Amino acid sequence: MRERLSVAAYKDGILEGNRFVLSRAITLIESNLERDAVLSRALIAEILPHTGNSLRIGITGVPGVGKSTFIESFGLMLAALGKKIAILAIDPSSQLSRGSILGDKTRMEALAHHPHAYIRPSAAGKSLGGVARKTREAMLLCEAAGFDTIIIETVGVGQSETLVKNMVDFFLLLMLAGAGDELQGIKRGIMEMADAIAINKADADNLQKAKAAASQYKSALHLFPPTPSGWIPKVKTCSAIEQTGIKDIWKMITEFEQHTQIKGFFQHNRQEQNLSWLHETISEQLEQNFYNNPYIKQELKQKEKLVAQGLKDPITMAQELIKGYQKKVVYNNK
């Protein structure tokens, strides 16, 4: 990484909307080095008062559903309306390799070159929780840099959707028509998280099938209980290629925003998200300290084996591990 700036320099650059500084700041918060972490925390604390003024939209769907094409159409339409759009991604596969979603910027070439759009590939990291944290902080940096619409993309096959759901205001699930009963690999539970489902590729020969699928999903969603805000999840069809239905989806999202703003749910939801982040971070940190402890590393495997086979009671084993851990922690800190 090139030389770091001072916190003040990062902050000033970001608040001026300088994309070069913004990118460097995101690289900073993505870093796993301890000294970068200290700088990151200071930067986030500084820019925090300048965040929150965007509409945060999560978009998910399995590979092949046309996410990139959709986001490009959607983003260009928003840019034409004068919106400033930042596009980030949470990519479960980035745990293994350098992030792949959005990594290939050429997939959104028109949008990538638009002066009102900013595209940032997914952060890599050892844990999905870590990647989520980095994405959330990148979102805050983008807000401070003046972006008023944040799109967070994820692949609807893992646990990343829950993480995205917990950092956005609106969650859109992209689907295809006629992919059979298997819901195209979407994980159980994701459909119930969606504020709307859009059946993409509703074009040419596929149009009728897409409309039929939409009406099927509509009646299925009707069987679900209402969302906490009282919003009833909508089902739309669209074609990113033919550019149809895209405006309608944006109209729906603005209706959602109004609906939740009036009821106070919009702010309430964000406060709850913030509190969740606090408590989740605490839990993560406590667990990380525990599982990284050398004594636990040594003892855990065998105890897991005994528990899985039903030879030992999980609660007894948990208590033994924690007792041993506490002794070690106190001993090592003396």
Next chain:
Amino acid sequence: MRERLSVAAYKDGILEGNRFVLSRAITLIESNLERDAVLSRALIAEILPHTGNSLRIGITGVPGVGKSTFIESFGLMLAALGKKIAILAIDPSSQLSRGSILGDKTRMEALAHHPHAYIRPSAAGKSLGGVARKTREAMLLCEAAGFDTIIIETVGVGQSETLVKNMVDFFLLLMLAGAGDELQGIKRGIMEMADAIAINKADADNLQKAKAAASQYKSALHLFPPTPSGWIPKVKTCSAIEQTGIKDIWKMITEFEQHTQIKGFFQHNRQEQNLSWLHETISEQLEQNFYNNPYIKQELKQKEKLVAQGLKDPITMAQELIKGYQKKVVYNNK
């Protein structure tokens, strides 16, 4: 509580199928006293090799769906087949008052007096996690006492279903027909946990409506992705009052058991459940130690306020709390 027995006396009584001793043992594991906890752990360790030989069935549904009547019909049918049935409950409301589900045994009078059935009201407790632990251990004690079918009842309105789902082999959701779009108060996500839905009260004037509802749910469930075992959730109708459809539900459950046994999923699922219990217990214990610490109790409220209002970054606040906590723990243990 009356005088405690020795671990050996509890164990021998349970293995002989002595219900009086079984009930006293369940009372013991439900106790919140420290010395009872020690005895409980020793007892669970002793009986563990004699557990696991039952089919564990979770049944949920909102109040009014007819759970008690259904379980009584279902239980009597199983008893007639020579099965030995134990019925336990997880009741979220028992956090506040003494458990209410199954508390009124007269609701299942015929079953309660059957020599092959054992009914135990829900345990009370301060936390749902604690109630779940007690229920899980009561289940193990019942298995050691020779019960081959365990039914765990819960109310489908809270978070207790996830806990039940994580301790049973088969999860049945009871529903009513014609209760409108609101899914009768069932929480989002519960439908996706069910291995089957039974539309209860499919009798008299209600029969046609129930059949229509069943076919609606069937096509909705079809849109869901398959369960990890490849089992496609089924939809049935039944009438606990007219005793129709009850045998069919049992037949389906035995089919499920065969399906998952052959594929090795049955055992795999139980091993995963055991490992989950281990890791969940560890997390719970770590969090409990943290949140009960006097320093954290004093600091948390104000930091939560700052985070909710967006004035402070949740991650920074979490780190500050954990750093302070670690200092206190080490200091207090010196």
